[in-house]
Amino acid sequence: MKYTDATIEEVDDALKRSWKAFELYRDFGLAQxxxxxxxxxxxxxxxxxxxxxxxxxxxxxxPARLQAELKRTIFQLESYAAACLxxxxxxxRIDTADNKRKPAKPDLRKMLIPLGPVVVFGASNFPFxxxxxxxxxxxxxxxxxxxxxxxxxxxxxxxELVAAAIKRALxxxxxxxxxxxxxHGAAFEVGKxxxxxxxxxxxxxxxSLEGGRALFDIAATRPMPIPVFAEMGSVNPVFLMPKKxxxxxxxxxxxxxxxxxxxxxxxxxxxxxxxxxxxxxxxxFIQCLHKEIEKVKPVxxxxxxxxxxxxxxxxxxxxxxxxxxxxTTSFTSTELQTIPTIATVSASAFxxxxxxxxxxxxxxxxxxxxxxxxxMLEVAKALEGQLTATIIATPREVNxxxxxxxxxxxxxxxxxxxxxxxGVDVALGMQHGGPYPATTDSRFTAVGADGIRRFARPFxxxxxxxxxxxDELKNxxxxxxxxxxxxxxxxxxxxxxxx
Amino acid sequence: MKYTDATIEEVDDALKRSWKAFELYRDFGLAQxxxxxxxxxxxxxxxxxxxxxxxxxxxxxxPARLQAELKRTIFQLESYAAACLxxxxxxxRIDTADNKRKPAKPDLRKMLIPLGPVVVFGASNFPFxxxxxxxxxxxxxxxxxxxxxxxxxxxxxxxELVAAAIKRALxxxxxxxxxxxxxHGAAFEVGKxxxxxxxxxxxxxxxSLEGGRALFDIAATRPMPIPVFAEMGSVNPVFLMPKKxxxxxxxxxxxxxxxxxxxxxxxxxxxxxxxxxxxxxxxxFIQCLHKEIEKVKPVxxxxxxxxxxxxxxxxxxxxxxxxxxxxTTSFTSTELQTIPTIATVSASAFxxxxxxxxxxxxxxxxxxxxxxxxxMLEVAKALEGQLTATIIATPREVNxxxxxxxxxxxxxxxxxxxxxxxGVDVALGMQHGGPYPATTDSRFTAVGADGIRRFARPFxxxxxxxxxxxDELKNxxxxxxxxxxxxxxxxxxxxxxxx
Numbered sequence: 001m002k003y004t005d006a007t008i009e010e011v012d013d014a015l016k017r018s019w020k021a022f023e024l025y026r027d028f029g030l031a032q033x034x035x036x037x038x039x040x041x042x043x044x045x046x047x048x049x050x051x052x053x054x055x056x057x058x059x060x061x062x063p064a065r066l067q068a069e070l071k072r073t074i075f076q077l078e079s080y081a082a083a084c085l086x087x088x089x090x091x092x093r094i095d096t097a098d099n100k101r102k103p104a105k106p107d108l109r110k111m112l113i114p115l116g117p118v119v120v121f122g123a124s125n126f127p128f129x130x131x132x133x134x135x136x137x138x139x140x141x142x143x144x145x146x147x148x149x150x151x152x153x154x155x156x157x158x159x160e161l162v163a164a165a166i167k168r169a170l171x172x173x174x175x176x177x178x179x180x181x182x183x184h185g186a187a188f189e190v191g192k193x194x195x196x197x198x199x200x201x202x203x204x205x206x207x208s209l210e211g212g213r214a215l216f217d218i219a220a221t222r223p224m225p226i227p228v229f230a231e232m233g234s235v236n237p238v239f240l241m242p243k244k245x246x247x248x249x250x251x252x253x254x255x256x257x258x259x260x261x262x263x264x265x266x267x268x269x270x271x272x273x274x275x276x277x278x279x280x281x282x283x284x285f286i287q288c289l290h291k292e293i294e295k296v297k298p299v300x301x302x303x304x305x306x307x308x309x310x311x312x313x314x315x316x317x318x319x320x321x322x323x324x325x326x327x328t329t330s331f332t333s334t335e336l337q338t339i340p341t342i343a344t345v346s347a348s349a350f351x352x353x354x355x356x357x358x359x360x361x362x363x364x365x366x367x368x369x370x371x372x373x374x375x376m377l378e379v380a381k382a383l384e385g386q387l388t389a390t391i392i393a394t395p396r397e398v399n400x401x402x403x404x405x406x407x408x409x410x411x412x413x414x415x416x417x418x419x420x421x422x423g424v425d426v427a428l429g430m431q432h433g434g435p436y437p438a439t440t441d442s443r444f445t446a447v448g449a450d451g452i453r454r455f456a457r458p459f460x461x462x463x464x465x466x467x468x469x470x471d472e473l474k475n476x477x478x479x480x481x482x483x484x485x486x487x488x489x490x491x492x493x494x495x496x497x498x499x
Numbered sequence: 500m501k502y503t504d505a506t507i508e509e510v511d512d513a514l515k516r517s518w519k520a521f522e523l524y525r526d527f528g529l530a531q532x533x534x535x536x537x538x539x540x541x542x543x544x545x546x547x548x549x550x551x552x553x554x555x556x557x558x559x560x561x562p563a564r565l566q567a568e569l570k571r572t573i574f575q576l577e578s579y580a581a582a583c584l585x586x587x588x589x590x591x592r593i594d595t596a597d598n599k600r601k602p603a604k605p606d607l608r609k610m611l612i613p614l615g616p617v618v619v620f621g622a623s624n625f626p627f628x629x630x631x632x633x634x635x636x637x638x639x640x641x642x643x644x645x646x647x648x649x650x651x652x653x654x655x656x657x658x659e660l661v662a663a664a665i666k667r668a669l670x671x672x673x674x675x676x677x678x679x680x681x682x683h684g685a686a687f688e689v690g691k692x693x694x695x696x697x698x699x700x701x702x703x704x705x706x707s708l709e710g711g712r713a714l715f716d717i718a719a720t721r722p723m724p725i726p727v728f729a730e731m732g733s734v735n736p737v738f739l740m741p742k743k744x745x746x747x748x749x750x751x752x753x754x755x756x757x758x759x760x761x762x763x764x765x766x767x768x769x770x771x772x773x774x775x776x777x778x779x780x781x782x783x784f785i786q787c788l789h790k791e792i793e794k795v796k797p798v799x800x801x802x803x804x805x806x807x808x809x810x811x812x813x814x815x816x817x818x819x820x821x822x823x824x825x826x827t828t829s830f831t832s833t834e835l836q837t838i839p840t841i842a843t844v845s846a847s848a849f850x851x852x853x854x855x856x857x858x859x860x861x862x863x864x865x866x867x868x869x870x871x872x873x874x875m876l877e878v879a880k881a882l883e884g885q886l887t888a889t890i891i892a893t894p895r896e897v898n899x900x901x902x903x904x905x906x907x908x909x910x911x912x913x914x915x916x917x918x919x920x921x922g923v924d925v926a927l928g929m930q931h932g933g934p935y936p937a938t939t940d941s942r943f944t945a946v947g948a949d950g951i952r953r954f955a956r957p958f959x960x961x962x963x964x965x966x967x968x969x970d971e972l973k974n975x976x977x978x979x980x981x982x983x984x985x986x987x988x989x990x991x992x993x994x995x996x997x998x
Contacts, residue, residue, distance in 0.1 A: 216724065
């Protein structure tokens with residue numbers, strides 16, 4: 001181990017320093033926060049070559065993928081900085097006084113304010129975009145929170161480099177260095193101490209169900225409970241309707257073979273379950289899928305622990321009643337690599353076996369064959385909460401299966417029609433989250449600028465003089481943000497008639 | 500006991516029926532939900548006379564207060580219905596596709612959808628506004644959730660009458676009757692079973708810290724944790740700055756004497772702690788307050804249990820080191836009544852004694868005398884999370900004590916300047932919530948239409964045909980709601996250039 005775990009004393013010290021920095025940072029205006037985030041983006045750009053080299057060595061992800069991920073990370077910082085500036089996320093509401101009303105109506109002005117120090121646990125599968133300077137950090141900084149990142153041990157050196165880039169951005173802009181603190185902690189005790197600390201105000205986590213739930217439980221049993229936003233992955237079921245499938249089984253199969261196996265299948269939106277009606281169109285789809293999977297070269301997984309888990313879970317899944325291998329890669333895999341695999345099972349065997357409902361993290365997908373639509377609906381109802389669900393269907397098939405659509409809505413945070421669930425666009429319209437166990441809080445998103453709201457709470461100023469209010473709530477709207485004034489969304493100054 | 504507690508079997512049956520009703524109700528449009536809420540308001544109006552009579556008998560609150568509370572309840576239903584129709588709360592976001600981008604940008608459309616059956620525990624101190632057809636129920640119905648209310652045993656008959664009014668509204672509008680289900684449960688086991696049930700999706704609670712935390716703990720340890728919005732009251736500290744106090748000690752004292760004692764002090768925003776600098780202006784304030792408190796007639800409390808608790812907690816507080824009675828009512832109180840009381844203590848004794856930081860629910864307030872501003876800041880820092888904090892200050896005193904202001908912001912959900920914390924206006928600008936232990940989730944409000952969001956989660960449609968989308972997200976914006984389209988807030992149809 002190149003880096004030493006933080007001690008309990010170091011964790012305590014880090015939180016105290018983080019709180020002090022928070023006391024300064026929370027009063028930084030939106031423009032200054034955006035400036036910091038853009039500066040971090042610039043520092044990452046400058047360091048790109050080295051970052052990709054080191055991350056490649058640590059994660060075995062190929063340079064093109066890492067390049068794209070770093071670009072995404074930079075885009076996140078920039079677009080959340082723009083959202084921060086735009087200020088719509090503040091949910092500013094102004095209700096002006098009415099002294100004629102009995103009882104008199106007070107002046108009420110509300111906006112979101114930051115929660116306090118946020119602890120971020122990076123993801124093993126996204127060394128940039130969901131780690132040290134990733135989505136959680138960007139959202140917390142936009143909200144006005146200080147951040148403590150616990151480096152993921154599988155890419156600790158990459159994390160060090162990113163942390164150094166953030167520090168350079170802070171120093172260059174003469175901001176308190178400890179707005180951002182970086183710690184190592186391969187042992188669970190470090191994470192536990194970070195979540196338990198009385199100054200910690202929120203937690204962002206991307207990883208396994210076991211890890212996420214453990215942190216959630218620690219946070220919920222604190223004297224003062226705090227929110228944990230744990231994104232814990234899912235199997236992202238895909239429902240294949242026969243008519244749509246029949247239109248072009250070949251290209252749908254090509255699309256899914258790619259979605260299932262890209263980057264070794266190491267995506268939380270990887271389609272791990274395919275559900276179809278056992279007929280001619282499914283057979284054609286299977287034939288094409290088979291050919292595609294055979295061609296996929298195994299890749300080395302993120303780290304030996306993940307590879308070991310893949311092989312164990314795959315083996316266990318394949319040993320379940322009625323499960324058969326449909327196709328695998330034609331190449332030989334080492335124990336550090338994925339074995340791109342499609343297995344198959346009957347709906348009846350699937351429904352009663354919860355082991356088959358669980359994620360096999362890696363390039364693996366299970367095709368569930370149903371006798372009819374009723375059975376497909378039963379499969380849907382048997383599944384737990386998911387980040388995404390996908391349906392391949394004609395408009396008519398959608399309209400004729402509204403009960404299935406309702407089941408998918410109930411289950412997931414995002415419902416894809418005639419596409420693949422992988423490829424999580426960074427946009428306000430994106431929802432990356434979903435009912436438990438996909439996440440611990442389905443009411444928030446981990447991707448897109450709405451994620452900023454995870455780290456803020458509404459705060460109301462009652463009866464404050466205009467001069468004493470923060471700029472966001474002053475009468476003349478100096479920041480030119482959207483506000484709801486006496487029930488009307490507007491950018492106008494208070495007092496000007498709108499609509 | 501006039502009403503029988505629901506059995507575990509009845510709870511299970513209620514949740515199953517509620518879920519079935521939810522499956523129908525969630526597809527009701529905004530207009531239909533608003534129609535239902537307005538219909539409930541009309542039914543409550545029709546029943547007003549009887550409701551006030553029965554509630555008066557059960558809670559001992561006077562008719563004028565109950566009349567005002569019923570009016571507020573009706574206003575809540577109507578104004579949340581209007582907010583529901585307005586649709587801004589849906590946070591609709593549309594990002595249109597861009598096929599030229601590499602990789603192609605999908606069409607993403609997001610809005611809030613309802614969580615599922617919501618269990619509501621009514622408040623003892625608000626038989627109408629925060630009980631059966633109160634804020635939580637109104638918000639849940641607006642969100643599209645079905646509701647199960649557990650009647651508060653202290654006003655079970657009032658609850659029955661309100662439930663009957665809701666049922667009449669549902670029947671008159673030919674809506675599934677079981678969108679709303681009413682149960683009794685004086686025993687904790689009933690509430691526990693309701694929160695534990697696997698079909699329950701969220702909980703609204705107004706009451707004691709002990710009760711709220713117990714429900715929170717149950718919800719957090721479920722296999723699938725669910726949110727609990729528990730509003731557990733607070734001491735709502737008031738900080739009296741000497742210069743402002745000196746300007747008009749008399750009328751400030753009159754204002755606070757009223758705020759502390761109205762309705763027997765049985766408000767969660769009751770100012771339970773006053774903090775001042777021990778000098779001339781405070782002495783003048785104390786003299787006036789003393790005269791006012793002497794004049795206050797004791798009233799019978801909500802129920803014998805609350806009266807017993809008031810007398811015990813008051814007695815215990817008065818026995819603490821350095822605590823002295825400053826003034827009490829000049830009338831004799833029975834054991835069922837409050838004893839309007841102001842006690843006093845030095846800041847040094849207060850800071851080290853957590854018993855004095857706790858709420859004495861009723862007409863009781865503790866005046867903390869500080870030697871100087873530093874001590875006042877220490878008092879602020881010693882306090883836990885609060886619904887409100889209040890500061891009586893000149894603009895200059897605000898600007899000269901920004902550290903104190905920051906402490907108050909950190910502590911509370913609402914910060915009142917030169918006013919009283921009681922009187923919680925139903926408005927979008929209101930925040931009724933605050934850091935733990937004031938509530939279990941400071942990120943939401945229990946008053947104002949923003950409370951609707953407690954019972955909804957974001958859901959994204961990716962790549963859906965326009966015809967298949969819900970009206971809220973269709974291109975032509977048939978519901979005429981505010982949406983963020985490609986980053987711009989607008990009511991325009993998609994495709995029309997905005998700003």
